Amino acid sequence: xxxxxxxxxxxxxxxxxxxxxxxxxxxxxxxxxxGLSNDxxxxxxxxxxxxxxxxxxDAGNFSGASLSLEIFDxxxxxxxxxxxHTAKEINTTLGVSKVDENTVFRIGSTSKMFPMLLLLIxxxxxxxxxxxxxxxxELKAAADDLLGNSTKRNNGIDYTxxxxxxxxxxxxHLAGIxxxxxxxxxxxQASLLQSLGFPALPPAQIPPCGVPNPCSRKQxxxxxxxxxxxxxxxxxxxxxxxxxxVLGYVVEALANGKDFEKVMKxxxxxxxxMAHTFYTTPNSSLGVIPSYQGExxxxxxxxxxxxxxxxxxxxxxxxxxxxAILNSTLLPQSTTRRWLKPLAHTSSIDYAVGAPxxxxxxxNERPIDLYTKSGDIGTYSCVxxxxxxxxxxxxxxxxxxxxxxxxxxxxxxxSQSLLPALEQAAKNQAxxxxxxxxxxxxxxSSITIxxxxxxxxxxxxxxxxGTNMFPSYMALSGITDPxxxxxxxxxxxxxxxxxxxxxxxxxxxxxxxxxxxSSSCISWVTVDGSVYGNVGIDEFVFNLDGKGNAxxxxxxxxxxxxxxxx
Numbered sequence: 001x002x003x004x005x006x007x008x009x010x011x012x013x014x015x016x017x018x019x020x021x022x023x024x025x026x027x028x029x030x031x032x033x034x035g036l037s038n039d040x041x042x043x044x045x046x047x048x049x050x051x052x053x054x055x056x057x058d059a060g061n062f063s064g065a066s067l068s069l070e071i072f073d074x075x076x077x078x079x080x081x082x083x084x085h086t087a088k089e090i091n092t093t094l095g096v097s098k099v100d101e102n103t104v105f106r107i108g109s110t111s112k113m114f115p116m117l118l119l120l121i122x123x124x125x126x127x128x129x130x131x132x133x134x135x136x137x138e139l140k141a142a143a144d145d146l147l148g149n150s151t152k153r154n155n156g157i158d159y160t161x162x163x164x165x166x167x168x169x170x171x172x173h174l175a176g177i178x179x180x181x182x183x184x185x186x187x188x189q190a191s192l193l194q195s196l197g198f199p200a201l202p203p204a205q206i207p208p209c210g211v212p213n214p215c216s217r218k219q220x221x222x223x224x225x226x227x228x229x230x231x232x233x234x235x236x237x238x239x240x241x242x243x244x245x246v247l248g249y250v251v252e253a254l255a256n257g258k259d260f261e262k263v264m265k266x267x268x269x270x271x272x273x274m275a276h277t278f279y280t281t282p283n284s285s286l287g288v289i290p291s292y293q294g295e296x297x298x299x300x301x302x303x304x305x306x307x308x309x310x311x312x313x314x315x316x317x318x319x320x321x322x323x324a325i326l327n328s329t330l331l332p333q334s335t336t337r338r339w340l341k342p343l344a345h346t347s348s349i350d351y352a353v354g355a356p357x358x359x360x361x362x363x364n365e366r367p368i369d370l371y372t373k374s375g376d377i378g379t380y381s382c383v384x385x386x387x388x389x390x391x392x393x394x395x396x397x398x399x400x401x402x403x404x405x406x407x408x409x410x411x412x413x414x415s416q417s418l419l420p421a422l423e424q425a426a427k428n429q430a431x432x433x434x435x436x437x438x439x440x441x442x443x444x445s446s447i448t449i450x451x452x453x454x455x456x457x458x459x460x461x462x463x464x465x466g467t468n469m470f471p472s473y474m475a476l477s478g479i480t481d482p483x484x485x486x487x488x489x490x491x492x493x494x495x496x497x498x499x500x501x502x503x504x505x506x507x508x509x510x511x512x513x514x515x516x517x518s519s520s521c522i523s524w525v526t527v528d529g530s531v532y533g534n535v536g537i538d539e540f541v542f543n544l545d546g547k548g549n550a551x552x553x554x555x556x557x558x559x560x561x562x563x564x565x566x
Contacts, residue, residue, distance in 0.1 A: 023521030029455040030430035032391040034075040045421030046081045065400030066288045068315040073392040074326045095289035101316040104287040105397040107382035108375025111311035112356045115247045122254040128168030135253040138221040160229040170243040171355035172343040174234045178227035180241045182210030214303020237344045237353040241308040248307030276314040288399045290379045297378030318395040381407045390422040434550045438562035456488040504538035
């Protein structure tokens with residue numbers, strides 16, 4: 001075929017795909033790829049990431065910060081990529097002289113992942129529905145006082161509704177409570193504030209603890225109970241470190257009074273062999289210490305707020321931690337799936353909030369959600385990013401000046417190369433495993449499955465007992481133009497030994513929309529919308545060999561199994 005005709009057909013094919021408005025289901029469009037250490041597409045992307053990060057560092061885009069990066073997947077305990085950059089401005093007398101995957105950094109608010117995981121390990125999702133007053137006697141007393149005091153009860157601006165707040169609202173930043181108490185209160189810089197026009201405060205209004213003396217539990221609750229609420233519960237996410245200090249106390253309550261550090265060691269760091277993860281300040285010889293204020297921030301003690309932001313770890317350990325979440329090593333898979341979900345919007349359409357996830361959406365063809373948690377404390381920053389669709393993730397640690405901005409830039413650079421490569425690897429592997437012709441020996445029943453420029457596996461021909469099934473599915477779907485029919489098979493995540501489940505999505509004919517009511521994807525509504533003998537017309541099951549490759553497929557509504565012939 002002449003090249004110009006081939007290009008024309010390709011353009012027409014792409015135009016038809018665009019016109020159909022395929023609307024994939026939310027979530028993976030192919031099974032997660034495996035063996036990524038040997039995948040050419042991913043390996044090429046990893047080399048590009050190394051080069052891009054190094055070039056950005058050489059250009060001074062990371063403000064002289066030391067960096068430690070690991071990219072990982074769940075099919076191996078080894079990292080896909082380990083990269084480290086050591087800044088010139090570090091204190092080698094106190095800390096390491098060269099950063100590697102075991103170098104310890106402070107991870108700031110990424111620490112919040114630890115109390116959240118411990119809550120799920122100890123009680124699953126049940127405690128998240130409980131009122132916080134069930135576990136914290138100081139807050140039960142405050143809730144009882146509020147209910148018995150009409151003045152406080154009618155004052156919604158000055159008094160927090162502790163009787164309304166659940167454990168889950170604290171975990172997802174939906175409690176509406178103050179960000180901190182004591183830690184980094186600006187009374188530490190009272191003279192500067194007064195020179196800027198702020199009034200001098202009487203001693204009773206100055207927190208008695210914070211820096212350099214962390215608050216005791218009593219001081220913390222005495223102060224928090226005087227703090228004004230920010231917004232009503234479950235109205236909008238408002239970031240709170242104090243919420244996770246409280247959750248640290250819930251972890252201890254669920255452990256019958258055992259202190260948080262011991263629970264963390266018993267339930268997380270010891271089972272996962274995270275030897276470079278610490279609840280309290282480790283020996284500085286294990287860490288990277290920036291020359292400017294590095295020693296100060298390495299030793300900075302936030303006391304009992306540590307579950308919110310005080311933990312120390314390494315890139316290798318945090319990769320192990322992230323891999324364990326994706327693999328459900330410490331939790332039932334059903335709990336992990338429930339946990340990896342958004343709970344609130346933010347004002348950015350591509351940024352949602354979970355418990356305590358910061359969920360970022362990438363991609364134009366379909367949203368790929370990264371479940372992330374970033375953290376900053378002084379000269380240290382961390383980003384943990386998990387990609388459930390591809391069973392992969394990365395961790396970035398930074399130490400130096402302006403590390404939050406540096407790690408945000410580095411995370412964008414990693415994501416821009418990594419996500420398309422993971423998607424392409426998943427597509428390539430899906431094609432190799434499932435694409436081909438499936439037919440019975442008589443030839444009267446067959447189906448051909450492949451991949452194209454659109455999402456998911458696509459059915460290109462289908463005959464059952466001599467009947468072309470395309471017109472049949474057009475009639476059932478209300479489609480009159482054959483060019484508008486697209487039957488695409490999406491993985492459901494359901495599996496049995498030697499079997500993998502898919503569902504077909506057939507986009508209905510819809511007019512061009514002018515807004516979200518008329519143009520939003522409704523594929524999630526149409527799945528299993530038509531059943532015959534209690535079996536969905538969209539249900540497909542592939543039977544697999546020992547290597548995970550398809551040997552037959554069953555369009556289950558037809559009560560038949562078609563062996564793969566080529």
